[in-house]
Amino acid sequence: MKRPWASLLLMLPALALLAVVFLWPLLQVGLLSGQASSVLTGLEPVANGGANWQRLLRDSRFWDDARFTLRFALVSVGLELILGLAIALLLHRPARGRGLLRAVTLLPWALPGTVLALGWRWIYNDPYGPLNALLQALRLPAHGFLTSPASTWLFVVLADVWKCTPFVALLLLAGLQSIPAELEESLRLEGAGRIQILWRLTLPLLTPWITLALVFRMAQALGVFDLVQVLTRGGPAGSTESLALYAYLQAMRFLDFGYSATVVLATFMLVALLTLLGWLLLRRPAPTPAGTRELAR
């Protein structure tokens, strides 16, 4: 760059916007997390030292919610990546009606989250939902999909996978189409099988796209709110309460803004840490086909 200040100047509006919509609220939340501000203080902020953070460390509900949120994000994003890749590979093959198929695949993603959650509430309904009707038709006992603290989180994952797999598939499909067809051609001429091509060529070249999907989806899944709020309200027995829902309850329902800010900030740190970790793990230069052997391990 000949004139670094010029590029800085050009970036200034964007930086200013970021500062206003991101840094400023973050600072506010940081400030609030050091204060008591609840119904018992008349919603006036009163400094309380580190009391909120001490409470957070002892608050087993926060850690239970953190465990659920992590488990939910890891399992659902993992499943979405595997299924999304499979769908992307299928849609990548030339076939009749491919355009229509691609459009249809996107439908779940286009559905608003709350509408989807309401739909799944009905599907899981005990005893009148279609899933239980199916079980009864098979002479199996009805199952309380949303009333078993041990397993309900899996059904929340299922609803999320149904909605978000198309997003991952679309992203990976775009990645697949950026891989030159000649590369596959030449590998095939050298006698490589389908699995080998997938393993040695497609996946390595797709890594940047997988990283992108992973980072996007992890950040979204760790902040899951609408799905659990409508589908389970964090129940049964709080087993599907996400950190975002906990922060929301503390602020909007309990009017405990100091503690809510603490939960929000702790969640933010957790998400930032995980996103950074994922990015570091997968951040590698886009490989050339020749260098794929090492990456394929």
Add this chain to the structure above:
Amino acid sequence: MPGPLASRSRRSLTLLASLLLSLLLAVPLGGSRAASPSAPVTVRVLMPSPFVDATAPLVAAFNREHPDLQIAVDRGPLDTESISDLATGSLLLGSAPYDLLMMDVSWTARYVAAGWLEPLEGLLGGDLLAAMEPGARLGNAFGGHLWRMPLTGDTGLLYWRTDLMERPPRSTEELERIAARLQAEGRVRWGYVWQGRQYEGLSCVMLEAIHAFGGRWWEPGAGRAGGSTALASPAAIAAASWLESLVQRGISPAAVADFAENEALQLFAAGDAAFLRNWPYAWREIEKGGGPVVGKVGVSTVVSAPGERSGGTLGTWGLSLLHGSPHPQQAAEVIRWFTGPETQKALVLDQGYAPTWASLYADADLQRRHPLLAVQRQALEQGPLVRPLTPLYAQLSDLLQRRVNGMLSGAATAGDAMRAAQDGSVVLVASASGTPAPGRGGRVK
């Protein structure tokens, strides 16, 4: 390539500028609320969706008759807590866009502590509540002021099937016995359905159960929270055990752990249950639905353990004046009309809402046209149960819901669930009052 780059940045600058401009333009649009004195005054009311539909013709008539005072209704969500969340969101921004809020009885203390309500006694004048059924007067005053005028006199009720039994059960034991017999004879799939989902409805069910076994949830007292909880008492544990046993014995389906009012109502209206715990609205809802139990439903007050005397949880709705309303006088005028006997009478006839005025319960014509009134009056006279009157109620309720729902889902026994709810409540009340949490120092739930 300076050309395209420059044009791109110019484009984004234009975009940014137009964004900023539109933001600037949007501000005054949302900000100006003050009306000039000659123009008609508009009083804005936020209400749950069902109330909006129920009162739409009445509000339209009012607006036609009062050209200088208009009521504008904002439609809120269906669900009780979602309404509060929505109102809270705008109240936090300083001045709410509404003058009046339709409030659930359980919000009063919290909203008062947050400083969001205006006392009504000066604006409405006189002791208006005196002409209401004594039970309907509860939960509207707090700290020596009147904060809310009740529109409905709802309490929890027991619905039963007149085709399956001669008369309703009078005690918990009798209810169990009848239900188990009917189930054993194969005359009905389930015995008793109620609200067991992790939400406010479960707290209402628990409050009734605790009192039905002679216990208390809340003991008023000193301190900033205004009292303390008594959830680990033998009576409270017996209440939780009763609900647990209903599910374990198959009298209630395991699915009650995810039932709100609507799910329980549907199962009962489909003819699949002998008993239902619900609010007065369910009567009209079942009759309108045209299902297999129409004409076979009786309503009674809730049951209690032999030798105890319980009541239904008070679940009334009423109007409150929000702090910062630019025209409190006119808003009070609207409250007076909205909660007045004529509006309530129309709502009894059209919607089956339970009224609050004693004169309406004494109205022979109304009694004939709405048979539920007699039972509802009895429930209000029996002394309905008010949920703990403390600004911390939402947290206390959440604690209890989680524990009891966990018990219903089989995650804990009744004793463990109630002791854990009590421990959590004690820590909450202590820490919120600014005193250190008592003892142990371990993790708290």
